Structures are given as structure tokens and as C-alpha cells.
Amino acid sequence: MINHFATHERYALWFILAVIGIGLFLPAIHQPESYHHFADQRSWNAIPNFADVVSNLIFTAAGAIGLYKLRGLPDAMQKVSLPLSVFFGGLLLTGVGSAYYHWAPSAQTILVDRLPMVFAFAGVIGTFLAQRVSARMGLFGLIAGLVVGSAGLAGSAITGNLTLYLALQFGGLAGIATGLFLLKNTDDHLPWWTLIGWYALAKALELGDHLVWELTQHMVSGHTLKHIAAGMAGMVLLRALSGTSNRVACRIAA
Numbered sequence: 001m002i003n004h005f006a007t008h009e010r011y012a013l014w015f016i017l018a019v020i021g022i023g024l025f026l027p028a029i030h031q032p033e034s035y036h037h038f039a040d041q042r043s044w045n046a047i048p049n050f051a052d053v054v055s056n057l058i059f060t061a062a063g064a065i066g067l068y069k070l071r072g073l074p075d076a077m078q079k080v081s082l083p084l085s086v087f088f089g090g091l092l093l094t095g096v097g098s099a100y101y102h103w104a105p106s107a108q109t110i111l112v113d114r115l116p117m118v119f120a121f122a123g124v125i126g127t128f129l130a131q132r133v134s135a136r137m138g139l140f141g142l143i144a145g146l147v148v149g150s151a152g153l154a155g156s157a158i159t160g161n162l163t164l165y166l167a168l169q170f171g172g173l174a175g176i177a178t179g180l181f182l183l184k185n186t187d188d189h190l191p192w193w194t195l196i197g198w199y200a201l202a203k204a205l206e207l208g209d210h211l212v213w214e215l216t217q218h219m220v221s222g223h224t225l226k227h228i229a230a231g232m233a234g235m236v237l238l239r240a241l242s243g244t245s246n247r248v249a250c251r252i253a254a
Contacts, residue, residue: 023167036105039213040221051224052102058231063092079135087123118149132183202230
């Protein structure tokens with residue numbers, strides 16, 4: 001079956017299978033209960049953990065605007081329409097799911113937060129592969145991401161093991177970074193390095209939740225800023241998508 005794929009498709013396929021293998025066979029990674037004890041627990045009116053709840057609006061806004069913008073994609077960009085729809089839909093639902101989780105953080109409510117993120121991660125992977133490799137590899141990456149991420153979350157609900165879910169996140173980003181070096185495409189104007197940079201910043205802020213809280217003298221926590229940084233990854237993709245659509249339209253008109 002693999003022989004029917006072009007060279008770049010085979011490389012991408014082997015990388016995806018390797019990430020899945022790593023997720024299945026690495027030692028189990030469990031979420032410590034202390035993760036749910038966030039630094040900023042201030043309430044406002046009837047909203048508990050106000051800053052961590054309301055900061056999710058950036059996901060909802062980016063997702064909703066992105067889905068609206070996709071209606072006007074030119075024909076030349078239709079190969080990324082499906083994975084981008086999944087990405088922006090995932091962002092929209094992440095805003096809702098994450099707000100629900102932060103209203104009452106626990107090992108049970110966090111699943112509502114993470115499931116939409118699976119759609120966002122899978123959508124990014126599918127978009128990158130469609131742009132840099134082929135439309136069918138983009139579809140394969142999208143489906144693989146959805147299956148792996150959903151299976152990882154289902155397994156974590158039973159065993160607490162997050163390894164497969166984390167493999168989707170970090171393996172997907174590692175694959176995109178590797179592909180940026182190896183797969184050149186002058187027609188791909190999406191800001192992949194900027195997206196990776198914002199996401200890396202988001203993870204650093206997540207890890208430094210209490211540190212940022214102390215450094216800012218209890219003004220803002222790292223986790224609140226994490227939401228904003230992660231949402232910015234969606235915003236820069238949205239902005240670049242609008243610019244790319246304009247360039248394609250001008251090229252077609254010319």
C-alpha cells in the first residue's frame with residue numbers, strides 16, 4: 001500500500017506512524033491532581049475563576065471568525081477547506097469547553113476541555129500536510145489526528161494515561177517543524193513558525209502559572225496568559241489566511 005504514495009507522502013506517513021507508535025509504547029504519563037489548582041482563583045459576581053474562564057473568549061472569537069471566513073475561500077485553496085474547518089471549529093468549541101472546565105476544574109471536567117483541542121490539533125496537522133505534501137495526505141493526517149487524540153482521551157478517562165494524547169500535540173508540532181525544513185512550498189504563505197512560537201509560549205506560560213502570578217503581584221496568572229497566547233496562534237493563522245486568499249484572488253484575476 002505504501003508504495004502507491006509519492007516520496008514526500010511516504011515520509012509523512014512514516015512520521016505519523018512513528019508518532020502513534022511512540023504514543024502507544026512510551027511509559028504512561030499521568031496528570032497530577034495539583035494541575036487543577038490554578039493560581040488565580042478570584043471570582044467576579046457569580047463567575048468563579050473569572051480570569052481563566054473569560055480569557056477563553058479569544059478561542060471562541062478566532063473560531064467563529066475563521067469559520068465565517070472559510071466560506072469565501074478561492075478554488076485554489078479548497079484543499080485546506082476541510083482541515084481548516086475542523087481547526088476553527090475546534091477552536092470555537094475549545095472556548096466553550098475550556099470555560100466549562102475552569103468553572104469547576106477537576107479530572108472529569110478537563111475532558112470537556114481537551115476533546116475540542118483534539119479537533120484543533122488534527123485540523124492544524126491536516127492543513128499543513130495538505131499545503132506541503134498533498135490533499136490526500138492532509139485528509140489522512142486529519143483523520144489520524146482525530147482518531148489518535150480521541151483514543152488517547154478515552155484511554156486517559158479510564159487509566160489516566162495521557163501519553164497518546166500528548167503524542168498528538170507534541171508529535172504533531174515536531175512533524176510540522178521538521179516539514180518546514182524539508183518540504184519547501186513557495187505557495188504556502190501560512191505563518192507556521194509564528195503559530196509554533198505562540199503555542200510554545202502558551203505551554204511555557206501554562207507551566208509557569210504560579211510563577212507569573214507571583215511576578216505580577218497577583219495581577220494575572222500564567223494560565224490566563226496561556227489562553228491568550230494559544231488563541232493568538234489561531235488569530236495569526238486567521239489573519240494570514242485572509243491575506244493568502246487575497247493573493248490567490250489577485251493572481252487568478254491577473
